[in-house]
Amino acid sequence: MGSQNPNPNPVPAMDPKSGFCSETRTYHSLRPNISLPPETTPFSIVDYLFSHLHSSHPPPSSTPALIDAANGRRILFTDFTRRVRTLAFSLQTRLGISSGDTAFVLSPNSLHIPILYYSLLSLGVVVSPANPASTTAEISRQIQLCKPIVAFAIAETAGKVPSLRLGTVLLDSDEFESMMTSEIGELRRVEVNQSDTATILYSSGTTGLVKGVELTHRNWISVVAGALSDRRDRAAPAIVLCCVPFFHVYGFAYCLRTIGQGDTLVTMGTGRFDLNHMLRTIGGLRVSHVALAPPVVAAVVKREIEREGYDLSSLEAIACGGAPLPRSIIEQLRKQLPNVQLVQAYGLTESTGRVFATVGLKESRVEGATGKLVSNFIAKIVDPENGTAIGLPPLTTGELWLKGPFVMKGYVGDNEATAAVVDPEGWLKTGDLCYIDNEGYLFIVDRLKELIKYKGYQVAPAELEHLLHSHPDVIDAAVVPYPDDEAGQLPMAFVVKRPGSAADESLIMDYIKEKVAPYKRIRKLRFIDSIPRNAQGKVLRRNLIKLASSSSPPTSKL
DSSP states (O other), X not given: OTTOOOOOSSOTTBOTTTOEETTTTEEEOSSOOOOOOOTTSOOOHHHHHHHHHHHTOOOOTTOEEEEETTTOOEEEHHHHHHHHHHHHHHIIIIIOOOTTOEEEEEOOSOTHHHHHHHHHHHTTOEEEEEOTTOOHHHHHHHHHHHOOSEEEEOTTTGGGSOOOTTOEEETTSHHHHHHHHSOOOOOOOOOXXXXXXXXXXXXXXXXXXXXXXXXXXXXXXXXXXXXXXXOXXXXXXXXXXXXXXXXXXXXXXXXXXXXXXXXXXXXOOSSOOOHHHHHHHHHHHTOOEEEEOHHHHHHHHHTHHHHTTOOOTTOOEEEEOSSOOOHHHHHHHHHHSTTSEEEEEEEEGGGTEEEEEOOHHHHHTSTTOOOEEOTTOEEEEEOTTTOOOOBOOTTOOEEEEEESTTSOSEETTOHHHHHHHBOXXXXXXXXXXXXEOTTSBEEEEEESSOOEEETTEEEOHHHHHHHHHTSTTEEEEEEEEEEETTTEEEEEEEEEEOXXXXXXXXXXXXXXXXXXXXXXSOOEEEEOSOOOBOTTOOBOHHHHHHHHHXXXXXXXXX
C-alpha cells in the first residue's frame, strides 16, 4: 500500500487550477513530481538522508546539527554523524540488536533522541516511540503491539517499562554517553529494504483502542523527499526550534528532515514547556523556523503584551499541525507577526504526516485553507452516505480519501482494522469531511471519525467510555468533543448514574484521571437521564455535541 507512486503530471483531463481530473474523478498534485529511488533498491531512510546531506547541501563544519536550548549544549554535524555510527556499532556489539528487531522509546525530547533514531533506523531496527506521559497500562498495550526486545527511556520513565529481553537502556546515563562516544571497530553493513517497517507509531485510528501504525522506510523517504523539494536555497542553514514531541509523527518528521537537509534542530530540553523560555530561545539563538502545536500558537497570540521585549526578528515561519487552528487565532497572529509565514498542514499518522501543506507566503494567506496536495499524491472526495467510491468535484463536501507513497503499511497485527481504512486499491479513508476548492486548496469542514483532538493529541472516546462503564456508579456513558480556544477540543462525558448514587462529577473524573495519560482526562462532565442512540444502538454523538453547546457545562480542574 505504502509503495504506491502515482504520477500525477501530466494528466490529460486535469484542471490546471484545482488539479481535478474529470475522467478519474480524482485530484492530482499541482506541484512537480518528486523523483524517488527505485523501490527495489535497498535503501534505508538514513541512507537517503545522509546521501542528501553529504552530496546536495553539506553544511559548514561549524554548523550545529543539534542545540539544547535548556543548557546551550551543541553537537556539530561532524560529531552528530560520528555519534550515530558509534552508537550503531555499540547497539550491534554490546546489545546484539539486529535488523528487524523493535526498540521501544519512552522519553521526552532531548539531543539523544535524533541520534538514537538515526542509529536504530540505519541498522534496520524498528523504532517505536511512545508518549512518556502514558500510564503503565497504556504502555503495556503498546508493548503488546510492537513486541520490542529492548527499550530506551530516562530514569523517570523507565519504571513504566516491563522486563524485556535486552532490558532498558537509560538515555540519561553515563552508559549511553559511552555508547555514543567510545572507540569503534568496523560497523557491520546492514541491508535495509525500502519496504521494511521503519517505525511503529501509535494512533487511535478512527476510534477504539490504540493501534500501532506501521510506516516503512519508503514512506519516510517519500515524506522527506517532498520536504526537501520544498526547501528554498538559503545563505545559511535554518535554525529550527521543534516544540512538538519527537514520538508524534509531526515531531518525528522534523527530527529526521531538519538534520537531513543540513539545518540546525533545537530542542527545549526535557523539562515542562515554558512559553517565555521558548520566546527567549527564538531571540537568543536567532531561530528562523519554529514547529508548534495549535495550543502554543494560541498562547503566543494571547500573550501579546508579555511578548514585548522579546526579539522575534529572526523568525521566518511558524509551522502548525496536529489539529485545526481556529480562524480567529490565525487572524490575530497575522496582525501581530505580519512578516512571519504561517505554515499549516493536514495529515495523519497513517499518512506519515502531512499530505496537504502551504508552501510560500501566498498560500499561507488563503483564509481557512490547510494548503495544497503534496507531490506524488492523489486524492478524492467521496460521499460518505451513498457507499460509492466515486469522486466529487471541487467545492463539494465529502470524506477525504488519499493515495500515494506516504500511506502506511497497515496497523500492526490488525488486518481487520487496516482493511477498514485502506481499501484494496490503496486508498486511505481519512474520516474527515472536507472539500477542495477551484484553486486546489483543502478546507476541513468536520470530522466523520470520533477522535477528539486535545492540544494536538488524539483522544479516542471509546477508550474513555470503556473506563467510564467500569465505574460501579455508571450505567451508561458517552464522550464527545467540546470546543475550546486554547486546547482545540476538550473530552466531555455524558453520564447516566445508577439510581441512588451519590457520585458527583469530580469523583468520576478523578476515577478516569488515575487510569489515563494527562491529555486523555475528561475535562467536562454532565449527568443526563439517557444516552441518545439509534436503532442499532450507536451513540448519536451529534445530538450530544449540540446538547453540550446549548448551555455552559460544568468545567473541571484543567
